Amino acid sequence: MSAGDTHTLAEAVLSGSRRALARLLTRVEQAQPDAQDALSFLFPHTGHAHVIGITGAPGTGKSSLVNALAKAYRQQDKTVAIIAVDPTSPFTGGAILGDRIRMQDLSGDSGVFIRSMATRGNLGGLSRTTRDAIRVMDAAGFDIILVETVGAGQSEVDIVRTAQTTIVVEAPGLGDDVQAIKAGILEIADILVVNKADRPGATNTLRALKTMLELGHPTSRTQTTHHHGQLMAVEKPVTDTEAAFWLPPIVETVAVTDTSGTRGIDNLQQAIASHQAYLSDGPARAQHEYQRIEIELYERLQQTLIHRLRQQLSPDQLRQVIDRITARELDPQAAVDLLLESPSLEKTSSDVLQLPLSGS
């Protein structure tokens, strides 16, 4: 595809073509070189959608909740794009299919666009691809973008944190392990949902969440540190002002495949609207966006640096070093120092990795 074609594709996305949108998303997901041109072209048209991340442990009913939420927004004439990040391998499509079948009743509606992204076999890095996909959907004019992750690991949390409003979904009766995961993701929640609120144990789950919130908020956030090395876990302390203004509400919902049994979605929408208003009114929105972009920048810098390094390192050189490590002659950090510090390389390093000086 030539640059001209990419341009045409991006313009078609802007003019509302669903077909162009799907094609461009595929190129983004495959990390096609020309996808970046399209993304650059579309970037000035982004920033209008409200991006809502939905995460939580397996078994909490996130997919049904996303489904119900999408329908509710459609009833308010808002257009909705859904990105479902599925931790499936590329060779088994079962789960993706299963989830999407539940969304069948949305599929005839041109105001809804659903995209699944597999976590494995993803060539651009998952949080980067998700971010780029969100931007393409944003430029395509969707009012609401729902990003759903199945799973509760750190990478899923990172993906959800690309959203403006993060919803953490809980459900009663999921056992000890799930409680453990809950503690980890609780601090990223802007809104907490107890789904399956009609099930036994819902009152206990609600009480446990309240206790955790009281223990953990807002002090919890200020305990996390901002550091180098592990980019994906970067978390800025929340200022006192900000923390004082937003305490995550807990919303009870019942989201089931049968729409008539669904309840609490209106309350959830209200909570989302409140969070959106909170973001728009104060300095919080700019602060949130600044942090999101900073994380993204470092992630991209890291990817670019390592990409260049990989191009520069010869397979022989790498094998030599690894063999020395295997023989316990060299420890891994010494190997890194050796690879990066070797004085024989100075003469060309400036062509490879150019770094800015402060105040340039």
Place this chain on the structure above:
Amino acid sequence: MSAGDTHTLAEAVLSGSRRALARLLTRVEQAQPDAQDALSFLFPHTGHAHVIGITGAPGTGKSSLVNALAKAYRQQDKTVAIIAVDPTSPFTGGAILGDRIRMQDLSGDSGVFIRSMATRGNLGGLSRTTRDAIRVMDAAGFDIILVETVGAGQSEVDIVRTAQTTIVVEAPGLGDDVQAIKAGILEIADILVVNKADRPGATNTLRALKTMLELGHPTSRTQTTHHHGQLMAVEKPVTDTEAAFWLPPIVETVAVTDTSGTRGIDNLQQAIASHQAYLSDGPARAQHEYQRIEIELYERLQQTLIHRLRQQLSPDQLRQVIDRITARELDPQAAVDLLLESPSLEKTSSDVLQLPLSGS
């Protein structure tokens, strides 16, 4: 702590001091600068332990299984170290405590050493810290190191892949989401366990796993690609020879808090021993180790590069660029190119990032 003290500490670890081991692990976890010296000192003493990773979705009973496995190894007079990676936040210790209470009956035994590591607030990057902790325990002389991750995200999978033998635990009756996760982690399994095999639905779980294995192995592995940019997901194709020799066995277990009700652990130990023998006999062990070290090297290179970059970038410069992105004047990739390519920086870049030339 001076370099001399670190040296003393590392020597005490080698001579079997549990107190020194615990102290050094804390320094490793906190990414203390002197921890690297100790790791370099200990590195030549590593490579003896058999490292077993245990992962799976929440609710599968991994902790009880690890507990039962540790006891069984102790009965064979093998020393056992356990690293439990808990996705808890630093401010709520509930889950860690809960899991460890189940292991109470092991705690009086000096041949067992248990260490929990929190996924959040971890300063050195979790897979790096886990790898380093494994090396310290290995140098301390443990025969078996069990690495347990609660959760099923990509980061947890990466951690488990630092092991020589990877066990993926399943259990009946965990619903759709769990099935989805299963597909993603199935391809990393050397051994599959159906835990809670006495529960209703165990036969179905077993059958589903068998089908997935038939569909996905060994072809599945060769479909994954080795690429730059997203280091943690790097996976080398398995050669035909290797794939032909090891097909993951499926072992049924019942691991419960009440030891008398436990069964299937002997079969699991046999499966582990078979895998260990398979690794030792052929070229597989060297190949596995080569791949693990390659992944580690790139991860460390990446961390080191980004660390240097962070030191080099001034806050003003970063803010300027982010402000331009926020204003939609500059897209994120253009910003990265700008930061890395700026010609005014060439003169000092060689001091900052030195890269090797091939064949140097």
